[in-house]
Amino acid sequence: MTVLRRGVAGTRGQPTTPKAQVMVTIGLAELRGSLAGVGHTVHAGTLSAGEVRQLACEADVIPAVLGEKGQILDLGRAKRLVTPGQRRALAHRDGGCTFPGCHVPATWCDAHHIVHWARGGPSDLGNYALLCPRHHTWVHQHDTTADVDATGVRWRLR
DSSP: HHHHHTTTOOOOBBBBBBBBEEEEEEHHHTTTTTSSSSEEETTEEEEEHHHHHHTTTTTEEEEEEOOOOEEEEEOOOEEEOOOOOHHHHHHHHHOOOTTTTTTGGGGEEEEEEESOGGGOOOOSSSGGEEEEEEHHHHHHHHHHHHHETTTEEEEEEO
């Protein structure tokens, strides 16, 4: 995965294309974390709501609005969640993985929403933190939160 991530990076290591395009069918309550439901991929696979939220951190998201019987009522356009300018600002502010004691460089990190966008978190610098893939997974598994200000990110570890 690291090789693939670097493959979509530009000359300065910043991503130039989405790492993934997420097209998963999942109920809004499940995505927000209210229920422990399952997401269904276009390839007939299944993912937990947590896995869907983690994939959506650095992916184009195609929202699908479903009717009562599961029929598609609206299929929205892809939205890039972290802009190239925001990536540069994060690299400058965070310098690399923000998890305590980690020294993975910014170009190898994912941009993580502190409050996930599906839970109403904004897509702005005050709600982003850079995390290496290992700590990104850990933060999602433990539903860890952080405080963010202009000087950096401080994780609330349990």
